[in-house]
Amino acid sequence: MEPIVFFQRLVCTVLLVTAPMVMVTCQLDYMYYVRSCPNLARIVRYGVASALSNDTRMAASLLRLHFHDCIVNGCDGSLLLDDNDGIKSEKNALPNQNSARGFEVIDSIKANLEKACPSTVSCSDILALASRDAVYLAGGPFVPMPLGRRDGRSASIDGANRQIPSPFEPLDNLTAKFTSKGLSLKDVVVLSGAHTIGFAQCFLFKSRLFNFGGSGKPDPTLSESFLQSLQTQCPNQDSSDTNLAPLDGVTTTRFDNVYYRNLLNGSGLLGSDQALMTDNTTSSLVLYYSQYPYAFYRDFGVSLVKMANIGVLTGSDGEIRKSCRLLN
Structure with missing residues (x-):
């Protein structure tokens, strides 16, 4: 390919x-x-x-x-x-x-x-x-x-x-942490798309399944079928805290735009992911990237390089370590 x-x-x-x-x-x-x-x-x-x-x-x-x-x-x-x-x-x-x-x-x-x-x-x-x-x-x-x-x-x-950023934080807090590094609201949505691959431990989202916001009920933004699946993977007991669930249960190991489709369907695993649907600007970007995978790939490349340039040391600053674990 x-x-x-x-x-x-x-x-x-x-x-x-x-x-x-x-x-x-x-x-x-x-x-x-x-x-x-x-x-x-x-x-x-x-x-x-x-x-x-x-x-x-x-x-x-x-x-x-x-x-x-x-x-x-x-x-x-x-x-x-x-x-x-x-x-x-x-x-x-x-x-x-x-x-x-x-x-x-x-x-x-x-x-x-x-x-x-x-x-x-x-x-x-x-x-x-x-x-x-x-x-x-x-x-x-x-x-x-x-x-x-x-x-x-x-x-x-x-x-x-x-x-x-923490998966427990509201969207405004998450956005503030990104923008403090010179990243934009668009970068927030694009880089969140990295959650098209990977897993999360149950304790990071379990409150959404059983006691959302202390209500004693699940997060109402979760689709019913997704909720039932997660409750099976992460039962309401401490022993399940370190169980793993895929961030994208549809194409778990493939980097694609299905993450955004999941958000539209109420199947975002982390609260910080599904929170992208609570703002007009971020939700419109979610819709856009769900429809145009090429645009997501293009913009992800731009945002990845932008992130990779945050606060870099160049010239005579810093050092070239001989071991990544230790200073020279």
Whole structure:
């Protein structure tokens, strides 16, 4: 199958120095490693494909890792750091603890890259490429990814607890967390479409099934058939909290636009997903992407690159870690 490719312009900062003089600084470059590590794309793609062949859930896990890294103080690979040298790992934050996965995939890719081109490719760039390849290998678009990120020298467990969106938050709160990072309301809807793949633990949505808002009743926005199915998967007992349910029960492992169709049918798994139907602007975008998969692929590529450029370190800032888990 030929990849669906969407090209984007580099993300640049335009500074007006003195009229009519304009200085343009491009932070990232699509050709950044073309000479220093020419086999980079092949090595990353092989590592992601190998991981997916063993565990199809890994596509969603890698994409989620990238998002959880970028949304906390920028795309600097801070989520990959373990507790060490004064670092309090973001892995232990509530949104990541016993949830974030795929670290060993990044470690394996990094080890292979260190053999091919030592101390050259940042962990943050590896994570960006791995998430891009995860989308493509799951059936989504191929998104050209600008590179040149450097790795941060710190982590913020407090930032992870505060800044990562929660499935329990109302739409206004979720939107505020996105827009605080320079993302738009449209980006919220588009990037939420990543929930076309992956799973969620029952405790993240179980209140919708039995005691929505303390009412003692299910969430009325859930379709009856979907509700009954979820109540079977997640019975009203503590032992079911860690059971898994697919975010998209129709095409669970395929990256497509069925997620949006599910929302229209009252079959959004997380409350934060179904909440997109409570606002006129977001619900109209949901309808649009449910009807036009090509538009979703196009816009997802744009929003993914936009997200991957949040707060990046370039030039002499940060470092190129030899191990993604430790500072040099």
